[in-house]
Structures are given as structure tokens and as C-alpha cells.
Amino acid sequence: MSTQERLIAGEHNYVTINEKIATIPLSQKKHPPQWAVTLLIGFMIMQLLMVAVTYLLYRGVGIWGINQPVGWGFDIINFVWWIGIGHAGTLISAILLLMRQYWRNSINRFAETMTLFAVACAGMYPLLHTGRPWVAYWLFPIGPNVLGMWPQFRSPLIWDVFAINTYITVSAIFWFVGLIPDFATMRDRARIKLVQWIYGLLAMGWRGSAQHWQRYETASLLLAGLSTPLVLSVHSIVSLDFAVSNLPGWHVTFFPPYFVAGAIFAGFAMVLLLALPIRAWYKVKDYITMTHVDWMAKIMLATGLIVFYGYLAEIFYAWYSGSKFEMDMMWNRMFGPYWPFYWSLILCNGLVPQLLWAPKMRRNIVGLFIISLIVSIGMWLERFIIIPVTLHRDFLPSSWGFYNPSLWDWMMFIGTIGFFIFGMIMFVRLLPMINIFEMKDLLHRMHGHSRNGHSKTDHAAADHPPADGKPSAGQTQPETGS
């Protein structure tokens, strides 16, 4: 109980939680000027994406920097980067739920939304990389097709199609199901007919009855069970895109765990990058407390260490393999034409996260923000090292080349960041960014009925139907701790 105590700071009861979170999307006045500025910036950067994609569809992938032998450039780097970022959301929403880590309650909505937008950004890249996105349905094994062919099931690239699609589908359903009770709260609090109607439609007739809660708990547990293997499988399959090939630097058995750890590492960095400013702007520090920040930083440190171990293991394997090509690949990474990238990677992902050993650093908001930013850059560099730096020099010196991303590569990459920012900031505007009923659940776990708010503000409780408060009768999860 002592740790849970710190998960909700300040004096809160069921009513104040409603007041605090549910009113944010209902009134523009609740949004600080930073919201509008970020929206504007995100929207403007997003236009780069629009221009880049339009020109890409007009001219084809030749406008990118890809060439022979570097056929995979920014498109695949950014794909892997974005898909990795999404993983923290699934970890928080699924694995931490199954492990009954109730501290996730205040950050899961946020992280899940981040997952959705990150996967949307990621999905664009392979789609556009095909060069003919309008025939992307060829990737699916649609029964009686006119091709007379199935996709190549032996290729990890086709496993990727299934992995990503399963991932986005399950994530989206999980996210939506988790929102239903909150949609009901929003419906009940809204005062404008149209807004009531929209939230009401999304709430799908939620009345907060015990039966509703029982079904909700079952559904969310099932979805968590479905999502849990996805945290591990999706990035494992992405890593197999590389590991199944025979190229030095790619053909490594530890790629799957190394990629998964990197994904969670990058994901938590992104959660912090988003959570730190927003908790300050919206004054929700009571819900996303320093304890949360501290624990997220710890997860970042732990996964960062796995990733760093991966870098060291790669060096070891290159030597241990005894293969001239493997050793040459490693030498090329460290001292080849892309050497600054490699050493920046070691600095960003290997050394800088070590600062998080210090509790002071984990609770230093500005410092943590900068570390998260550095980690995000580091994880991008990691993919750059893995993809073009491996491809540009393979076995035959006669077929060596060089990779220079073009302006369009950069525009599209920065554009997706704009899309991501725009999506997240619109989410903050339109939906409750913290799970309202799970916060009440947490409050109940911490204090029992003593803070149900009814004694203090009877009129407020009468105003709102039971959908507002989660009745303890519906809970299937037993109490923990104390």
C-alpha cells in the first residue's frame, strides 16, 4: 500500500477525478496555449508528409535515396523505429495489466493511443516502399484472386504483414473497449446535444450495470491476453526480416530479443517525451506522479541495458564467428564511412541512459526529457546502423555503394513526426487522456470507500448516473498489496 499511496497525489475522490479529467475534452478553456501551439506545429510539419507522399505517388520511389546496393533506406529505418515506439503502449496496457501493476492506470490510455499513431506512422512506410500501394492487397492471401498466386509464406516480409495487421487491430480494439466506460462518463457530463450524441454513440449503450462491468472485465482480460504475445512477437518478426537473410550484421540469432528490448526502450522514451510536457500543461501531476516518472525511467534503464548488451554481443559475435565478412562488417560500422553514426549510437543508447542509475536524474523532469530525446535519436541511429550501413558494403567490393537520404526521405520522416504530434494533440483535445474509471478503481484500491465523494458532494453524485463510478460489485480482480 505504501507504494500505491504515491500513485495519486493530493486529495482526490471519485468526483474530483471526474472533474479533473472528463472536463478537459469538453471545454476548450481547459486547454492551455501550449496545446494550440503544439497543434499548429504538428499540423504544419504534417504538411511535409502530405507533399512528400503526393510527389512519391506521382514519381515513384526513385525520388528517395535508395539505390543499388542499398535498397532499404529511410523507409525501413523509420518503419522499424515507429513500430518499436508503439510497443511501450502494448506493454503498459497488456503485460502490466496481467501483472496487476495498477500504476499503469494513469498512463495506459496515453500509451495505447501513442501505439495506435506510432503503428499508423510505421504502416505507411512499407506500404509506400512497395511503390504501388494501390495493389497492397496482393500482400494478403485473398482466396480466389486473379493473380493465381498466394503470397510467399516462407518470407518474413509476409509474416510482417500479418504481425502488423494483427497488432493494429488488437491494439485498436483494446483501446476502444477501454474507452467505453469513459465515453459513458463523457456522455453524461456533456451539455451540448451533439457532443452528448457523439460520446453516447461511442459508449454503445453503456449504463454501468454490474453485468456491463463483468463483461467489460472479461473482454479486457481476454484482449490483454491476446496483446501480451504481440508485445514479443511483432518486433521479433520485424527482426526476422533481417535475421533470416544471410548478410553479415543481419544474420544473428539474438535479433528478436534485442529488437523487442529496443522497442520497449524506445517506447518508454516516447511515453516520457509525451507525458512530461502534458502532465505539466494540464496540471495532472496528481495522477501522473513522480513515482510514475521514476518507474518509467527505471524500465527505460533496464531495457537500455539489454540493448547495450546487444551492441556488445554484436561485437563479440563478429569476432567469435571467425568470419572475415562479419568482422569486416563490424570494423566498417566502427571505422567505416558511417563511423560518427556508430559512436553516436553508443553514446545515445549505451552511455547516456546510465545516468538513470541516479534517483535524482530519474526525477529530474528536464533531464529526463532530454535523455528520452537522446534515446529516441539513439534508437533511430540503431536502425540506421543496422540497415544502410550493413547493406552498403556486402561481400563483393565491386558491388559496394553508398547511401545518402534525399530531401524527400527527410520530408517524409519529419512529416510522420508531425502526423504523430498532430494525432496525439487531437487525442488530448477530444478524449479523456487518463483512464477515468481505472483511476477511480485505483483510488478504491488505495482507500476503499472512504473517499467515494458522496458525503462531500451529494448533489454531484446525484447528477451522474452510476456510469460515473465503478461499483465494487463488478470487480473481478482481487485486491492486492496492503
Next chain:
Amino acid sequence: MAQLFGPATNTIARASLLCSIALPFVVLLAASQITRSPYNTKVNIAVDQPVFFSHNHHAYELGIDCRFCHTSVEKSAYAGVPPTQTCMTCHSQIWTNSPLLEPVRQSFATGAPLKWNLLNKVPDYVYFNHSIHVQKGISCNICHGPVQNMNMTYKAQPFHMSWCLQCHRNPENYIRPKEEVFNLYAKYQTNAPVIPDQKIVSDKGITREEVALLRGNAPNRSAAMIEEGRKLVEKYNIKVKQLDDCWICHR
């Protein structure tokens, strides 16, 4: 507070659940049917051309060989669309005042080529070569249908990949002696009665299979004929195993 949704909403919600289950099936079915329909494939749709040119008249009634106009069909990837000069070999002598041929004379006088509308196209990511098909005994009709009887030319086959693969996977079902590829029309022209009589008989030096072929139908071969086809595949050194590899067409 008044009710937000009326009682009918429950019914609508349940109905929408049913619809959402049915939707994927409906969409898939519709998509697969539209893909195969002439709306998409343009099969059997005659296209307007700058000159009213009848293959029936020239190829069948007059007996002009395909290669007279499509000169490069045996040697090159592209069969070739004839230049105006080819038309004028005859039409500078006959029908010189026909109003139907006015665009041809115009083109000849000005040097601006006639802009024929292409019917049979493969996408730019498909490598197709006419010469290899002709050299290995694939008759024109297998892909182009009964061209010799078309008054207005139309596309006869959908050109879907699955359609290409039917033959690439089992060429013995389609292959014929390569001497017969162009000879067929001469035999047809001399031996067969005029379409639309349709009563073509096989005892005049033209087999039933050739009749089917000329009508644009896929050859329906007996086991013995398929065995013959296999021998031809062997004889022409066609490597069936690699014939449906991706790179054969997507290079």
C-alpha cells in the same frame, strides 16, 4: 435529463452488428466480381478506332497474313502496329476515294501517324515478348481470341495473372506445332465455310481443336492430345519448372 437515444436505437445497434459481420463478405464478393467483370477487364468491349478497320474483312475474307501488318511479331517483344504506309500499299490502288479511309489518306499526306487505341496491354512491370510465344507454338488466338472474325476489334481475354499462369504452369494444354501458328488462318480461310454459319466441320483439313481455337475458346484436350502437347514442350525445349518463376515476367 431527456433520453439521448430512442428505443429504436437498440434494434439499430443489433442490426448494425449483423451488418458488420456480413460486410467483409459482401465487400470481398463485390470486389472479386468487379475485378473479373468486363467493367474492369474490358473483355468483349469493342473500342472506337480512328479508322473503321475490320480484321474479319482483311484477315479472313481477303486472307491477309497477320504478319503483313504486325511485322515484328516473330522477332520482337512487340508485335507492331502497322504504319500508314502499310495501309497504302493497297489503298493507294483500291478504295482510293472511300470516305472511310479519309483519315488514312490524311495521315499519309501529312505524315502524322494514325493513333490506334491499344486493346491488349500488360502493365509496365510485366515483361512480355511476342516472339518467344510465337516461336514456341502459341497461336495468336489463345490470347487474342477470334481476331480473324472481329469486325470491330475487342480484347478477348482478361489478361489477369492467373490467366497467364494457366498456360505457364501447364503449357502442354495449349501448345501447338509452331508451323501451324500462322498457317492456321490460311487453312481456315481456304477450307472453312464463312462465319456466321458456324457449321465448321473438321473433315476439311482443319481439326476440331483448331475450330475451337479460331472461335476463341480454350482448347479442350483429350489425354492423348495433352501427351502430344507434352512432346512438343519437350521438343521446343520449354523448361516448365521455371516457367512460373516470378522473374520470367517480372524482371
